[in-house]
Amino acid sequence: MHPLRAIGLTATAEDIYLALVQRGPTKSAALASILRVAPDAVDAAADELSGMGLVEPDGERLVARPPRAALDALAEIRAKELGALRDSADELSQFWRDHHAEGPGYIEIVRMEEAREALARRVQDEAVHQVRALSIGPSGRLAAPPKVAPGCLEALARGVAYSVVYGARILRDPIGREAIQTCVNLGERARVFPNVALNLMICDDRFAVVAAPARDPQRRHHIAVQRSALLDGLIGVFEAYWQMAVPLPAGDESMDDVGAAPTDDARQLLTYLSSGLTDESIARELGVSERTVARRIARLQEVLGAQTRFQLGVQASRRGWL
Template sequence: MYSLQGIGISAAAEDVYLSLVERGPTTAAELAHVLHVTPHAMTAAVGELIALGLVAPDGAGLVAHPPRAALDALVESRSRDLATLRDGVEELTRFWHDHHAESAGYIEIVRTEAGRTAISRRLYDEATEQIRALTIGYSGRSARPNMMAPGCREALSRGVRTSVVYGPQVLHDRPAREAVQNSIDLGEQARVFTGVPLNMGICDDRFALVCPPASDWDRRHHIVVRRSDLLEALIGVFESYWQIAVPLPNAVDTADDTGAAPTAETRQLLTCLSGGLTDESIARELGVSERTVGRRITRLQELLGARTRFQLGVQASRHGWL
């Protein structure tokens, strides 16, 4: 069976496109009847396909366009995003290997615990517009427990836009997940991605704080990068990760097409799935059996029209659950 999930198209939109290819020009109402979906879900799926150039109106009906031209443009766009990400990582790597060259006025290396604590707090205290961050949490020997960053609550209460991409390892620990959820409930926009390589925070567009992983937490370095081409590159690195990361659930229970709303337990389940936890780990977290976890995931897939767990994340996001 053909599948468009690899390019992020929802299960509903995929069904609509494949049906149009097979049936030829067809009205949206006829497709909704054939595919057993609501008119609202059909409108959303058709809008998704039209935006990609895969479908166009044809009189009273819809017609499927050949996929090559439209999807080649999408592939090219994704390739540029990944190229930007690779370039940023390469530049950051070159900088790290050459970080002892402290003569550059826009770079400061902080080696003491007091200095690291102070600059970490400044990241939140001095922000007036936005904070963008990548985080893999605390790691290495002597690492402290993961918790909400000092100053984060106050920054959110001031209305500072906070966007964070978490490495999935942060979500493997219950206190850490609770801290992340507390931040989200306060207004943080959070996503998760498996390839996050380090801890980094960007205060407005004024300075970045970079903390590469270290085998011993007490021997790590904090690197402050002020306005420069390097800071612009770090902002580009964050934006690339943000675009390809998966959203984590927020605290707003938004109704879906069926009128149902996600419960706190459903949001917790989606958070665990986004973090890459196994069914066994999720079962321990929720206090249920693995079989129950499997049934709940299957039920969510059926409710949201998702064939795979990847599509479940996409559909949950489109319904406002993530």
């Protein structure tokens, strides 16, 4: 439980308030001893709490105040600040558009590294329902090793649904596979596609971040896309990749076999299917029952993430199984 840290107070301030609620009025020196912090830290934290109306002095002791009235007042102040922030954003955005008429208002190009990182982090922090993403994986000789995106694990922990299509390149990297497995074990739905063309993150249906690939990380830029027909198009791009991609193992299953070559029997079955043979003809060629043929086809569809036999042929061809 960290209710006060969540609104910007320090850990020491939170600990002091909780201690005062539990113990009643207490001297600063006693709090410093109990919490094993310096007296100056207690004084600074007490000032934080006093400023919010959560603590008041009573002689040499500090006394906790009921939180409801103080925090309701703070919520009201911050709600007004948030409204003012949104109004300022609208006003400044209009001012920007008036002086940069060459570009649409729903697109923002971010070039500075810190701003790019902050934009990517916004996707994780602001997502309420879902994050959908395409990930090429590291590219260029100066690319950093793949890792879990900052804020992703926290978002998964609070129940945000993640659906990610990874380029096959990232699965060839043991560090990349480990990072993906960490997320999958926490509930991420992951798929792999041989050639993912761009890095894309979609935060709910509110905005998207497109990371244009570049060999030199210092020359990369991100594009933020707000609600628009373009955002709808990017969502459609993700969904198209998702339908074509191959599911990665869920839970604690290993990813090591993803992309492995098919068995001779599977390759022969796929060849017969691509030739247009019926299940009856395939069964006769293989010397098995039609039920066995149907079961093997269903298994191949499961492995390749295909919902129809046509998709099965497409997936097998893309993976070089035919």
